[in-house]
Amino acid sequence: MSPARKKSLLLLSPFLAVMGAFFLMPLLLIAAYSFLQAGPNGGVVWHFSWDAYVQILYTRDFDGTLVFDAGYLQIFWRSLKLAGICTALCLLAGFPMAWHMATRPPEKRNLWIMLVTIPFWTNLLIRTYAWMLILRTDGLVNNALVKTHLIAQPLTLLYNDFSIGLGLLYSYLPFMVLPIYANLERMDWRLVEAAQDLYATRAQTLRRVILPLAAPGILAGCVLVFIPAIGSFLAPDLLGGGKRMMIGTLIANQFSFARNWPFGAAASVVLMAVVMLGLMLMARKGRGLQSLV
Amino acid sequence: MSPTGLSIQSVSKIFPHAGGAVRAVDEVSLDIRANEFFTLLGPSGCGKTTLLRMIAGLETADGGRILLDGEDIAPLPPSKRPVNTVFQNYALFPHMTVAQNIGFGLEMQGRPAGDISRAVADALKTIRLEGMESRRPAELSGGQQQRVALARALVNHPKVLLLDESLSALDYKLRKEMQIELKRLQRESGITFIFVTHDQDEALSMSDRIAVMSHGKVAQLGTPQEIYDHPATRFVADFIGICNFLPAADLGLKDAGEIGFRPEDAAFVAGATPETPGAKGRIAHITYRGAVTHYLIKLADGRTVTLSEDDPQDVKVDDDIAFAVAPDRLIRCA
Numbered sequence: 001m002s003p004a005r006k007k008s009l010l011l012l013s014p015f016l017a018v019m020g021a022f023f024l025m026p027l028l029l030i031a032a033y034s035f036l037q038a039g040p041n042g043g044v045v046w047h048f049s050w051d052a053y054v055q056i057l058y059t060r061d062f063d064g065t066l067v068f069d070a071g072y073l074q075i076f077w078r079s080l081k082l083a084g085i086c087t088a089l090c091l092l093a094g095f096p097m098a099w100h101m102a103t104r105p106p107e108k109r110n111l112w113i114m115l116v117t118i119p120f121w122t123n124l125l126i127r128t129y130a131w132m133l134i135l136r137t138d139g140l141v142n143n144a145l146v147k148t149h150l151i152a153q154p155l156t157l158l159y160n161d162f163s164i165g166l167g168l169l170y171s172y173l174p175f176m177v178l179p180i181y182a183n184l185e186r187m188d189w190r191l192v193e194a195a196q197d198l199y200a201t202r203a204q205t206l207r208r209v210i211l212p213l214a215a216p217g218i219l220a221g222c223v224l225v226f227i228p229a230i231g232s233f234l235a236p237d238l239l240g241g242g243k244r245m246m247i248g249t250l251i252a253n254q255f256s257f258a259r260n261w262p263f264g265a266a267a268s269v270v271l272m273a274v275v276m277l278g279l280m281l282m283a284r285k286g287r288g289l290q291s292l293v
Numbered sequence: 294m295s296p297t298g299l300s301i302q303s304v305s306k307i308f309p310h311a312g313g314a315v316r317a318v319d320e321v322s323l324d325i326r327a328n329e330f331f332t333l334l335g336p337s338g339c340g341k342t343t344l345l346r347m348i349a350g351l352e353t354a355d356g357g358r359i360l361l362d363g364e365d366i367a368p369l370p371p372s373k374r375p376v377n378t379v380f381q382n383y384a385l386f387p388h389m390t391v392a393q394n395i396g397f398g399l400e401m402q403g404r405p406a407g408d409i410s411r412a413v414a415d416a417l418k419t420i421r422l423e424g425m426e427s428r429r430p431a432e433l434s435g436g437q438q439q440r441v442a443l444a445r446a447l448v449n450h451p452k453v454l455l456l457d458e459s460l461s462a463l464d465y466k467l468r469k470e471m472q473i474e475l476k477r478l479q480r481e482s483g484i485t486f487i488f489v490t491h492d493q494d495e496a497l498s499m500s501d502r503i504a505v506m507s508h509g510k511v512a513q514l515g516t517p518q519e520i521y522d523h524p525a526t527r528f529v530a531d532f533i534g535i536c537n538f539l540p541a542a543d544l545g546l547k548d549a550g551e552i553g554f555r556p557e558d559a560a561f562v563a564g565a566t567p568e569t570p571g572a573k574g575r576i577a578h579i580t581y582r583g584a585v586t587h588y589l590i591k592l593a594d595g596r597t598v599t600l601s602e603d604d605p606q607d608v609k610v611d612d613d614i615a616f617a618v619a620p621d622r623l624i625r626c627a
Contacts, residue, residue: 191384195386200397213387
């Protein structure tokens with residue numbers, strides 16, 4: 001090894017150490033666990049096995065034969081769908097918010113950023129419980145509606161897809177707002193003036209100039225929302241009452257109640273593969289979109 | 294016949310500033326003729342760009358009317374005005390190609406694709422950028438970006454083209470070229486050009502008429518020659534070219550107050566002695582500028598004046614000299 005190469009490796013070593021300890025090692029451990037046998041009381045038995053992956057697609061019949069079972073696939077699909085809907089809702093709500101923040105006078109923008117980040121000061125678990133208090137049958141919303149005689153019977157706002165979606169939207173909205181804001185804030189507003197000067201209506205200016213220029217921020221926001229949303233665990237578990245199994249709750253259960261670590265690890269690996277595939281598709285589509293406009 | 298051209302009638306713009314208000318444009322009235330190359334000239338902060346933006350519709354006027362061929366366009370949004378702008382730093386759309394940039398205005402007006410591509414091809418020929426249609430603005434030089442910005446506006450055949458300090462980002466030589474090019478485009482297109490600049494050289498060399506602005510008002514309106522030879526105020530005299538001001542008595546005149554003259558309108562009086570009547574001084578500095586030579590002269594009372602001569606004179610620093618100003622070239626202004 002040449003001295004220059006040695007030196008650059010030495011300089012890189014802190015970075016490599018952090019990457020190795022916090023990113024690579026846990027991932028490798030998960031991948032390794034997914035190919036092992038489940039221990040009888042949790043943990044793993046160090047014996048290679050495909051069982052965990054087989055279990056995702058098949059169940060064992062009474063007589064021990066493998067039967068195709070789409071149950072877990074449905075959970076995957078439901079989680080993907082919910083994360084997609086959550087991302088779309090975050091975008092719909094987040095873009096106008098980011099727009100509003102970016103168009104304030106510079107001295108007021110920091111206040112807005114602080115307001116958006118205030119929820120992070122409290123643990124997500126606490127905030128999710130707070131939503132339960134708001135949404136439950138004798139919660140804030142129902143009490144207000146009943147007391148004002150707008151409804152006779154309390155609405156079922158908790159433990160359904162609505163509450164899960166609301167919880168996800170609430171949890172991940174800042175991750176959509178901040179990258180879009182960062183993008184819009186840097187935008188050259190004279191381009192908007194130029195578009196209007198060239199006969200573009202407001203809608204045309206938005207579609208042809210602002211959105212293409214904000215695309216990197218929108219894409220970053222979507223990725224930052226979609227990835228945690230698909231594996232999210234708190235909102236489906238607490239606001240969904242754990243009745244609606246999501247991939248996040250499924251994985252969490254394998255490590256806690258079910259004590260099937262290899263299966264939980266395998267589900268995680270599959271989830272990562274799905275997300276990775278989605279990102280690659282998105283990156284390709286992103287480039288395609290850019291060449292369109 | 295309805296009046297043609299752009300008529301600006303007591304237009305104002307008030308900006309809130311530090312608790313109070315600043316009249317950036319203060320009841321300005323101007324009549325700009327059709328097919329005219331009209332320049333708004335003034336130092337930064339004089340209101341010229343604000344006035345231009347009000348004509349474009351990018352700023353709303355606080356009072357007054359803006360009539361284009363007799364129709365009040367002040368209430369219209371920018372997208373409804375038959376007026377286009379060449380922005381100071383071009384404001385080309387970075388995510389679009391040259392052709393898409395140039396065709397944008399026509400596309401927004403809903404013109405058929407065939408018309409657009411023909412017009413874009415014509416425009417590229419006019420600005421001599423054939424073969425560059427699929428480049429992005431970032432891949433062009435400053436001068437090329439400037440020409441694309443011009444084409445993007447001109448291709449719409451606006452009634453009025455607004456140019457906001459459009460040449461100031463270019464280097465000297467390119468700027469000179471673009472001045473000639475702009476003048477040619479204006480003559481050939483027959484479009485009214487309203488050009489905003491702080492560069493008096495640019496204003497004098499291109500304009501049919503100039504409005505010199507100061508503190509939100511028009512200080513003087515006239516042809517370049519009228520403004521240079523007969524500046525209405527001391528501000529105009531100082532802003533356009535170099536102007537010397539001396540008490541009338543120093544020049545041996547009976548007028549009250551101060552009299553102005555241009556450096557090139559004064560000449561050395563040969564063989565002068567300290568006893569010769571007229572203005573006298575001592576050469577403080579000589580600057581050779583190629584085509585002309587500037588002489589900085591210090592008078593007995595400490596004032597300085599500048600003289601310029603086409604041919605270098607037989608004088609040197611610290612020589613005592615006398616100079617005289619042609620009587621018909623004296624500038625008497627308010």
